[in-house]
Amino acid sequence: MRIAEILEQQRPVFSFEFFPPKTDDGQRTLEGTLAVLKDDQPDYVSVTYGAGGTTRARTVEITKWIKQDLGIEAMAHLSCVGEPKERLTEILAEVRSAGIQNVLALRGDPPRGQTDWTPHPGGLSYSVELIRLIDDRFDFSIGAACFPEVHPDAPDRTSDLSYAREKVEAGASFLITQLFFDNELYFDFVDDARTAGINVPIVPGIMPITNVNQIKKITGMCGATIPEELERELDGRADDPEAVAELGVAYATLQCSDLLARGAPGIHFYTLNRSPATRAILAAVRAAHPWTRAKATV
Ligand code: FAD
Numbered sequence: 466m467r468i469a470e471i472l473e474q475q476r477p478v479f480s481f482e483f484f485p486p487k488t489d490d491g492q493r494t495l496e497g498t499l500a501v502l503k504d505d506q507p508d509y510v511s512v513t514y515g516a517g518g519t520t521r522a523r524t525v526e527i528t529k530w531i532k533q534d535l536g537i538e539a540m541a542h543l544s545c546v547g548e549p550k551e552r553l554t555e556i557l558a559e560v561r562s563a564g565i566q567n568v569l570a571l572r573g574d575p576p577r578g579q580t581d582w583t584p585h586p587g588g589l590s591y592s593v594e595l596i597r598l599i600d601d602r603f604d605f606s607i608g609a610a611c612f613p614e615v616h617p618d619a620p621d622r623t624s625d626l627s628y629a630r631e632k633v634e635a636g637a638s639f640l641i642t643q644l645f646f647d648n649e650l651y652f653d654f655v656d657d658a659r660t661a662g663i664n665v666p667i668v669p670g671i672m673p674i675t676n677v678n679q680i681k682k683i684t685g686m687c688g689a690t691i692p693e694e695l696e697r698e699l700d701g702r703a704d705d706p707e708a709v710a711e712l713g714v715a716y717a718t719l720q721c722s723d724l725l726a727r728g729a730p731g732i733h734f735y736t737l738n739r740s741p742a743t744r745a746i747l748a749a750v751r752a753a754h755p756w757t758r759a760k761a762t763v
Contacts, residue, residue, distance in 0.1 A: 478731030544573025549587030
């Protein structure tokens with residue numbers, strides 16, 4: 466089913482994001498995680514597209530396995546990194562012929578070791594070009610990324626929002642946010658996006674913290690901030706992985722509950738290929754169903 470239709474028909478929509486593993490061990494972890502998370506009945510699962518090149522072919526393979534063998538709705542991520550236009554078109558045709566109806570169209574980040582974004586000589590420079598290519602030649606439900614704390618390469622919020630609007634005008638029918646830890650950033654962003662004329666669902670992306678060093682590295686790369694009070698609590702537990710994971714689950718549960726109670730259309734969980742945190746958070750919000758208190762959808 467097309468994700469745009471799922472978002473039209475039901476609220477809230479819960480989705481899980483995975484990355485293709487690089488090793489056999491990683492593959493086993495992913496398979497174990499998915500076998501468990503399947504019982505949590507996500508509305509769809511998405512599979513990222515690696516910048517390094519090694520895991521790219523696996524995105525299509527794993528997305529196909531999720532859709533065809535596990536019977537869960539799936540979305541393949543695709544970025545402009547390292548491929549000419551023709552190859553991107555071939556990948557899209559492969560995804561389509563595997564019966565997958567959903568693509569998250571991205572620019573991608575510079576491959577490891579490079580700091581500046583440089584498009585492939587025969588490729589695309591921005592996600593909006595990929596969205597146009599997809600919309601011209603295929604019949605996918607297209608999603609795109611957006612950034613409550615402004616994309617690190619963008620000169621300011623106004624231009625970042627105008628590019629986000631271009632993505633929607635080009636054919637993106639829903640947006641998923643970069644991870645964030647302060648819900649006011651999300652609600653302010655949604656307000657500004659609506660004012661800028663962006664009227665598609667904006668789904669918050671939430672990453673449950675399970676490891677202090679890992680979350681500092683990730684936020685450092687993507688430009689998200691960790692609120693001071695949360696950072697202090699994390700640092701105080703840095704030597705106790707279990708306590709960090711417990712705090713991570715508690716914090717993300719509060720975040721999700723508040724987002725849903727104030728009308729967010731769903732939650733996209735960045736699972737980092739692990740199940741316990743996402744399972745606990747989802748079970749808690751489903752049991753407490755905070756969305757029934759929402760006055761309107763944002
Ligand atoms: P763009 O929309 O192309 O924007 C990139 C920058 O260029 C921004 O600063 C924007 O303001 C600016 N810009 C956009 N359009 C124009 C224009 N027409 N002219 C001038 N400037 C413009 N990365 C991966 O490699 N693989 C993944 O699977 C992946 N999944 C992700 C999933 C989600 C939900 C999110 C939020 C991010 C994901 N990323 C992934 C990371 C993403 O690729 C990076 O954040 C990347 O730096 C920006 O991608 P984008 O699609 O937003 O790029």
